[in-house]
Structures are given as structure tokens and as C-alpha cells.
Amino acid sequence: MDEQTTAWMGLASMHISRLYESGLSETTVTSHVLGMLDQLGRSTIDVILIDAWIAQRQPEKVGTQASEHNRRSTEARRLLGQWATERGLVQMGAGEAQRPAPSVAEGVARQIFGLLSLTGAHEIARRLVDVICVGLDHGTDQIGGADPLTEAQTLFAKDGLSYEYAEEGPDHDKRYTAIARTGGGRSARGEGRSKKAARVAAARALLRNLPPTRRPAARPAKTAPITAPPQPYRNAPPRGHRDALSDLVAMFELDDRLIAGFLAQALTHSSYVYENRTDVAAHHQRDNQLLAHHGSLVLDHLAKHARVGRILAHGLVPDEDEARMHTPANEDTARLGTALALADGMRTGRGEDSQRRSTVADAAQSVAATAWRLHGTRLLRRRPAVLDGWLSELQYQHEPVTALNLLTTLFGMTQHYEYERTGLDHLQTFTSTLVLSDARGRVHRWAVPPEGPSSKSDADKTTAQDVLEVLAAPADDLVDALTVAERDLLRYLLRAQLDGLATTTARQRIRIISGSLLGTDLLATGDLDAFCAWARRVHDLLHAEDDTVPPPLGELYRQIFADTRFGPRSLLRRMAAEQGNDSAGTVRRNAAEVVGSAAARGLWGVTVRDVVQGWWRERAFRTSVTVRDDMRQEPFLPLPAQLAALDETLAWCGEAAEAAGSPIDVELTIQDGTLHTWIGLQGLNTRVACDDFARLLSRTLPHTDCLVDDGHVLLRLHGRLDTESLTPLAVAGIDAYLSGAGAPSPLANAREQEPVAEYRETL
Incomplete structure (x- = not known):
């Protein structure tokens, strides 16, 4: 293991509490790095477990495969956490180490597996899971099962089984201990943050300490060994199906006889299986649901691997938005299916539309699973341009409903949706009306007519996205293009922001900037011309009813510049915390000292x-x-x-x-x-x-x-701005921009009053 890998392993072994105590957090490494490694590790473990499972079993229903995977994942996380603890790999802060929770060790174990995947050591990760999680593929047993309480109660029914409890710690951090005792004199101890968790831990320990002859027989999952592999359809399938298979074989390099049958299965919808049972049975085929479940885990892993690698390649101080990762949604996988042109290749029943989003999404996941079965982790390094482009274009922002809720909450607003349904059951359409209420109790309603059949969720997203676009109009110089109703909505939102703004936290300010609210994104980037233009549009839109700038807004602007120039994650603080002893590290530390001095003294x-x-x-x-x-x-x-x-x-x-x-x-x-x-x-x-x-x-x-x-x-x-006049909003922003190193605004400081006044005269 080289020096760089050793350093990365040391970081991956840290719990967030140790990161904070080390003094590395914020300026050198943000806690979001550990969160990203955790999520990547979770997806790494998931694909390792599902790969091992499908190599031995073939359940009849996708629900069986999904529930069994969830059970095995839960147990694997527990065993990996124990392994990390026993090997002394978990670095915790002093406070956390006094009462370590199992979740801490499990999280660190996932971080380590995320690092293994990121550094190309996937095979080492797989072998570790095989060794540490031995026995997972033999069905639910009395130790690793979901309900050890029932197992223990059944086994010791004749002897009698009782539990004794003790608790310690303050009310906000209770810790419970349970001791399980049998009439035959056996006992075991378990701990947890609730009585139930402690009781389950004690029951599991009691079962684990039994000799093999006393343990109840394992209950295998309701699956069957894999029989004959699926075969491609030989009875002159439609040309679209043949062309799609040919394109996928070339694109994913799937020139393998066994894989060809799974590729045909990837394009087989359940409606085709229902209407063509003889043909399906003759080719040992089935629908693509099991493949789609496998593929959903594969695509999630590919997406997280690409995302983490791309973000960490630019540094170890990503913020919350940069580090955000989502599991690809149905809309995302449907977009991949469209890019792969799978619709025309689908084998569907007469009443099923192959163009439906869910149909194409399942097919895309199934194709990913098929390619993974042949290539495995090679897809992490080499994949078709279509798949690579899809991964790079995935959006990791909050979806519109969540984004709007987060933004309105910042200004003391509440929101809910009301629905109107039209159309027949199979073509039903929902119209979603957003009802907003601001801090002063003013209410505004907004709805967007749907363009076709839609669910409540789809309707909510459409309405929320429309509101967000209207709110962004002043910054994009699109106010003149708004309708009368949209202008009324924009006025309502702007007044609600100005009236509801209160003291903000650093995290809230990041969210306000990322949402382009109140011109903060223009100020943060130093684009004062654009900010003044925004302020003029808002001034005209509100008809200058009140030129008074709310004090919280001026304070928000000042805090934004304090954050970006001198805050914990500013470039100044990061350079000052440079750890390297080489010439480059010395130059950065010296630059931070010099620039900090210039900003502070004047x-x-x-x-x-x-x-x-x-x-x-x-x-x-x-x-x-x-x-x-x-x-x-x-x-x-x-x-x-x-x-x-x-x-x-x-x-x-x-x-x-x-x-x-x-x-x-x-x-x-x-x-x-x-x-x-x-x-x-x-x-x-x-x-x-x-x-x-x-x-x-x-x-x-x-x-x-x-x-x-x-x-x-x-x-x-x-020395001057190219503006003829300044609105009160513009003045507030410029005052904040001209502020010193966290000092009050120059206009508020008597010593600086005259220079700034002279400066304004030059505008």
C-alpha cells in the first residue's frame, strides 16, 4: 500500500466526530467527503451481495429477491461493523468513543468499502464480504434473521425465557442493557438505545452462544436453484427487437451466447409473458423484473462511483450541494432507455404501450444488469459513450417539490397541494394547485394545467417547477416575458421573502445562494452590474411601495461576503490550513497570511x-x-x-x-x-x-x-460601477460588498464614512 492510499485509508477510517476533533474539518476536508464514501460503500456492498445471490438462486418473484436482498444487506452491515471494530479500524472522537453505537462502526466500514471501490480494489472488497459475511446465502437463520426474539421464545418455550433491564445516561442519550435468562441457566447480554433494541441484541447473543446441535434448522428462502438459462427468441421476432439486440451487443460488447438470452429477457415485458406463455416457456424466458431489480443496484453503484470520483478529483472540501447524491429515479432510467432506443425493441403484449416511461425504465435497468453480468467492474472504467454521457448528466439537485419547500421554509412560509382529477381510470390526470401562505398570513394559489395523463407526484413537480422558474425571472432578465398572473405570483414571492427573512445560518445562506434568491448569487460572484440590474427590476416590479430594506437583508448580504471571503470554507482559510511542507504548501500559507493582512488593515x-x-x-x-x-x-x-x-x-x-x-x-x-x-x-x-x-x-x-x-x-x-442610479436594494448589496474582513459596513463606520461617500460620488 503506497503512501497516498494509506492516507486515504486513514481518512476513510474516521468517524465524523474524529474528523472534527482532528482539526481537519471544513478547511482541509469537509464531512461531506465521509458521507460520499459511505454512500459509495453502501452501493458497493449491495452489488457484491446481489451478485453472489443471483449466482446461486432464481426466485419466482421480484419481491422475494428484493426482500431477501434487504435482509442480507442489513445483516452484512452489522457483520462488517463488527469486523471494523474488532480490527481496530474505527477512529472516533473522544466523546463518541465513551459510548460507541453499532451504527458508527457500520458507517466506517461502509466508508472503507467505498474507498476500496474508488481505488479499483473491488475484488478485495468482494473477498472481504465473502469471508466476513459467511452464511448469508443459506437463508434466514435464527441468528441473522429479522426476528431473533421469536426464535429465542420458540426455542426456550419449555425452559422459560425472561428479560431484565437497566438504563443509564441522561434523558437525551439513554442507553439500555437487557439480560436474557432461561430457566436452564443460560444468559446473554445486549445493549441498545431502546429497550426493544437491547432485548433483540440479547436474544441474538443468546442464540449465537448455543452449540450447533441446539440451534433450530435454517429456513431457506423460497427460491429455486438456477435451471436452464434463457434463450434468444428464435421464432422470427419483430425487426425492432432484432435491431435493438444487435445495437446493444455492439454497444456493450455483449458477444456472448449465454448473455444473448438475458439480453432478450431484458426487452421482455410482463404483458408479453402473460399473452405468450408457450413461446416464453419454450425459450426458458421470463419477464425482465428480476433483471431490473439487479440493474437498479448496478446503475446506482455506477452513478455513485462516477459522482464521487468526479467530485473528489477537484478537492476534499465539497459543500452540501456538490456532495449531494441521489439514487437514479424512474425518470432518469427512462431517459437512459430512450437514449438506448429500447422502446422499439420491447416485446410487449397487445395492450401495453412500449413507449411508457416505466416500461423503458425497467428495460434500461435490465440491460445494465445484463452488461454487468458479463463485464462486472469493467463498467466502472470502460463503458459505452451513451451510458457514460447519461452518468455525467445526472442531476443531483433536489427535485422541484423538495427544492421549493426548502426555499419557502427559509422565509417562514408554508405550502400544501390540492388536487383535481379528470379522465378515466387508466388515463386519469391530476391537476395540482399549490397553496402558499407567507409569514404575514397572505395566501396565494398557483396551478399548472397538465399536458397529459399524470399522477399526483407528476402534477406536484410540474407546479413546483413552474413556481421556481417564475421566481428566477428577475435574475434572468425575463420579467417582461411573464404573464400578468405570473407577475402577481412573482410579486407575492418577493414580498414574502423580504417580509419573512430572519437570521440565517451558514447552511441556509448556501441554500439561498444556490437558489438564486434575493440576488445573492450575483453578489457572491462579484457581478455588481448584474446585481444592480436585478435590484432595479425588483424595485420596478414592486412599484417602489416601500424603499426600506429590511435589516435582515442587509445582514444577509454582509454575512454572505464574510462566508465567501473569510469563512471556514473560504479559499483564504483553506490556503491558511495547507498541510504540505513542500514549497507549494509554503507559498499558499504565505499567500493567505499576506492577503489576510491586506484585507484586515487597509x-x-x-x-x-x-x-x-x-x-x-x-x-x-x-x-x-x-x-x-x-x-x-x-x-x-x-x-x-x-x-x-x-x-x-x-x-x-x-x-x-x-x-x-x-x-x-x-x-x-x-x-x-x-x-x-x-x-x-x-x-x-x-x-x-x-x-x-x-x-x-x-x-x-x-x-x-x-x-x-x-x-x-x-x-x-x-474604481467605479457603470450605473447611473442605485436603488435601496442595490445600496444594501454594495455596502456589503465593500465591507472589510468581517467588519461592519463602511457606511456604518464613522472612520470610513468619508472615503465611501467620495467613492459614491464617482459612480
């Missing part, structure tokens, strides 16, 4: 020329310096933080030039109210020396851009 009572001349006097005797001042008389009034940025940039580049023994050239020009400071560094790798510093400076200080190219650094200090 420079007062000096001009741009003062800063440059002071730097030149200090630097000239150590480094060859040339300064060309072309600023002339154009007006430029920098902010104190910008002057500090200029000072630190000159110092950073000067030290780099001195270390390399190269001259340094500086040119100062003002164009359209922006100061351009061009710093030439001959014979120096500017990207290595200055990239991290420039990126951090641009992210942290207002109205500041620092760009690095071969041989030079360009610092741009923007």
Missing part, C-alpha cells in the same frame, strides 16, 4: 503614488526596479483595502524577483476608472510564484482582480 491617508514610491524606496537597492507612471490626471479614488492590495502585490512580486535575481518593471495606467498595474518579471516562472497569491487576492478583496500570465502580473483595481 491603507488610509495615502495615494497610489505614495504606495508605489514607498515600495520603490525600500526595494530599489536590492532589485533592479523600473516604474512608468502613466496615470496622468484621470480621477481614481481607491478603497483602503485596494491600496493595501497594491502594496502587498508589489511586495510579493518584488520578493519573487529578488529571490530569482531578475529585474522588475512596473507600469501604472488608468482606463475607464480602473487602475491597471502591470508588473513585469523577466526570467521568472510567474505562474508558479504568483498564481495562488493572485487567485486568493481576487477572491478576497472587493473591486480587485489579479491576473497572471507568462512573465508578468496584472493587478486591476476597479
Whole structure:
């Protein structure tokens, strides 16, 4: 095991409590990394278990396979958790270690299996499951079964069985102990967070301690061994079916005689089996439901593997939205089936429509299962472009109903849906009316007419998505395209947000930004022109009924910049927490210290020329310096933080030039109210020396851009906004943007009142 893999294994062995205590959380590694490994590990274990099961058994019904898989998964998680504990692999925080719950060890075990999958060690993971979870494939027994209480009660009915209980811990963290005693003198102990959990643990321990001769016989699941494999249809199947099979064979490289029968089964709907039993029996075929269940687990694993690999390749500090993972929904697998052109290849009954979403979705899952049976984990590395594209395009955002509920809750709003049904039973259509109520009790109703047969869930999604699109109109400059009713809805939503906004948490602010609410996404990216345009649209839409900006909104804007510039997950904090001892790590830590200093101190009572001349006097005797001042008389009034940025940039580049023994050239020009400071560094790798510093400076200080190219650094200090007038909303946002390192708004600070007032006069 190399050094990098060892480090990853150390991380995967951590419980979230240990991560927080280690000091690595937020700035170096977020807890979402462990959550992603956990989910990937769960899907890894699932495909290993289902692969082992279908290799030995063939149940008659998909429900049997699903319930047996759930039972085996539950027991496997428990056994893997015990294994992780016994091997000392679980790293917990001090508090969690005093009273460790089984779920902690089970979670860490899943993280380890997720890492094994991510690093290509799937075969090692499979062998571990085989060794640790021995006995899972022999049906439900009295130890691993779902109901050890019944097993124990039946076995000791003659002797008598009783339980004794004890509890300890505070009310919010009770821990129960149960002791099972038999009339024959046997006893066993179990613990849990409830009496029932402790009783079950005690019963299971009692059964486990019995000699094999006393244990009740295992009850095998109602399945049969696999008989003759399915065969392709030989009786001149429709051309669409033949063409689909041919395309899938070429696409997934399924040129295998045994697999051909399963591929035909993947395209066999239950309605065809019902109407053509003789043909189906002659080819040892059945419908695709068992394959679809297997394929749902395969696609879930492929999706999580691709998602985790893609996110962690960009760093170990993903936020909640970046780390979000969903099991592919029916709509997703239906879209895959459409991309694979499976509809025309389906074998369905006369009354079944092969174009129906559920039909195509099941077929897509079945095709994935068939390909997995032949290729296995090869699909993690090499797969058809269609499948790879589908995986990369999966949406990991909340579906519209959940997204709307999360956003409205932030502003003290409530919502519910009312339904109207039309059409015959098999073609019924639901219209969903969303009923919104804001913090002041104002109610608004909104409905979207359906375009065809739909369920209640489909209708809810359609209505919620429509509301979200209307809410996004001001940011997208689509207000003029809204209907009268949509404008009324937008006014209601905007007033509800302004009236219902309260103190927010960091997590809520992330959600507000990701939802593009109240112009926060435009502010967070520093696009002040777009933000001012948004504020003007909102101002006009609300008819300027009240120009007063609610105090919570101004505070929200200030906190957003405090989060993005100096918060725990900001670039500044992450660079400051750089752990590496190499030159790159040292450069990042130094850059964080320098930029943090510039943001905190600012420079007062000096001009741009003062800063440059002071730097030149200090630097000239150590480094060859040339300064060309072309600023002339154009007006430029920098902010104190910008002057500090200029000072630190000159110092950073000067030290780099001195270390390399190269001259340094500086040119100062003002164009359209922006100061351009061009710093030439001959014979120096500017990207290595200055990239991290420039990126951090641009992210942290207002109205500041620092760009690095071969041989030079360009610092741009923007002195004015291209707007004629500012609405109260725009003023609130700009005040927050100009705020210092978590300090009050410049307009609220008497010391900074005059510079900001002069700055506004230049707008």
C-alpha cells in the first residue's frame, strides 16, 4: 500500500466526530467527503451481495429477491461493523468513543468499502464480504434473521425465557442493557438505545452462544436453484427487437451466447409473458423484473462511483450541494432507455404501450444488469459513450417539490397541494394547485394545467417547477416575458421573502445562494452590474411601495461576503490550513497570511503614488526596479483595502524577483476608472510564484482582480460601477460588498464614512 492510499485509508477510517476533533474539518476536508464514501460503500456492498445471490438462486418473484436482498444487506452491515471494530479500524472522537453505537462502526466500514471501490480494489472488497459475511446465502437463520426474539421464545418455550433491564445516561442519550435468562441457566447480554433494541441484541447473543446441535434448522428462502438459462427468441421476432439486440451487443460488447438470452429477457415485458406463455416457456424466458431489480443496484453503484470520483478529483472540501447524491429515479432510467432506443425493441403484449416511461425504465435497468453480468467492474472504467454521457448528466439537485419547500421554509412560509382529477381510470390526470401562505398570513394559489395523463407526484413537480422558474425571472432578465398572473405570483414571492427573512445560518445562506434568491448569487460572484440590474427590476416590479430594506437583508448580504471571503470554507482559510511542507504548501500559507493582512488593515491617508514610491524606496537597492507612471490626471479614488492590495502585490512580486535575481518593471495606467498595474518579471516562472497569491487576492478583496500570465502580473483595481442610479436594494448589496474582513459596513463606520461617500460620488 503506497503512501497516498494509506492516507486515504486513514481518512476513510474516521468517524465524523474524529474528523472534527482532528482539526481537519471544513478547511482541509469537509464531512461531506465521509458521507460520499459511505454512500459509495453502501452501493458497493449491495452489488457484491446481489451478485453472489443471483449466482446461486432464481426466485419466482421480484419481491422475494428484493426482500431477501434487504435482509442480507442489513445483516452484512452489522457483520462488517463488527469486523471494523474488532480490527481496530474505527477512529472516533473522544466523546463518541465513551459510548460507541453499532451504527458508527457500520458507517466506517461502509466508508472503507467505498474507498476500496474508488481505488479499483473491488475484488478485495468482494473477498472481504465473502469471508466476513459467511452464511448469508443459506437463508434466514435464527441468528441473522429479522426476528431473533421469536426464535429465542420458540426455542426456550419449555425452559422459560425472561428479560431484565437497566438504563443509564441522561434523558437525551439513554442507553439500555437487557439480560436474557432461561430457566436452564443460560444468559446473554445486549445493549441498545431502546429497550426493544437491547432485548433483540440479547436474544441474538443468546442464540449465537448455543452449540450447533441446539440451534433450530435454517429456513431457506423460497427460491429455486438456477435451471436452464434463457434463450434468444428464435421464432422470427419483430425487426425492432432484432435491431435493438444487435445495437446493444455492439454497444456493450455483449458477444456472448449465454448473455444473448438475458439480453432478450431484458426487452421482455410482463404483458408479453402473460399473452405468450408457450413461446416464453419454450425459450426458458421470463419477464425482465428480476433483471431490473439487479440493474437498479448496478446503475446506482455506477452513478455513485462516477459522482464521487468526479467530485473528489477537484478537492476534499465539497459543500452540501456538490456532495449531494441521489439514487437514479424512474425518470432518469427512462431517459437512459430512450437514449438506448429500447422502446422499439420491447416485446410487449397487445395492450401495453412500449413507449411508457416505466416500461423503458425497467428495460434500461435490465440491460445494465445484463452488461454487468458479463463485464462486472469493467463498467466502472470502460463503458459505452451513451451510458457514460447519461452518468455525467445526472442531476443531483433536489427535485422541484423538495427544492421549493426548502426555499419557502427559509422565509417562514408554508405550502400544501390540492388536487383535481379528470379522465378515466387508466388515463386519469391530476391537476395540482399549490397553496402558499407567507409569514404575514397572505395566501396565494398557483396551478399548472397538465399536458397529459399524470399522477399526483407528476402534477406536484410540474407546479413546483413552474413556481421556481417564475421566481428566477428577475435574475434572468425575463420579467417582461411573464404573464400578468405570473407577475402577481412573482410579486407575492418577493414580498414574502423580504417580509419573512430572519437570521440565517451558514447552511441556509448556501441554500439561498444556490437558489438564486434575493440576488445573492450575483453578489457572491462579484457581478455588481448584474446585481444592480436585478435590484432595479425588483424595485420596478414592486412599484417602489416601500424603499426600506429590511435589516435582515442587509445582514444577509454582509454575512454572505464574510462566508465567501473569510469563512471556514473560504479559499483564504483553506490556503491558511495547507498541510504540505513542500514549497507549494509554503507559498499558499504565505499567500493567505499576506492577503489576510491586506484585507484586515487597509491603507488610509495615502495615494497610489505614495504606495508605489514607498515600495520603490525600500526595494530599489536590492532589485533592479523600473516604474512608468502613466496615470496622468484621470480621477481614481481607491478603497483602503485596494491600496493595501497594491502594496502587498508589489511586495510579493518584488520578493519573487529578488529571490530569482531578475529585474522588475512596473507600469501604472488608468482606463475607464480602473487602475491597471502591470508588473513585469523577466526570467521568472510567474505562474508558479504568483498564481495562488493572485487567485486568493481576487477572491478576497472587493473591486480587485489579479491576473497572471507568462512573465508578468496584472493587478486591476476597479474604481467605479457603470450605473447611473442605485436603488435601496442595490445600496444594501454594495455596502456589503465593500465591507472589510468581517467588519461592519463602511457606511456604518464613522472612520470610513468619508472615503465611501467620495467613492459614491464617482459612480
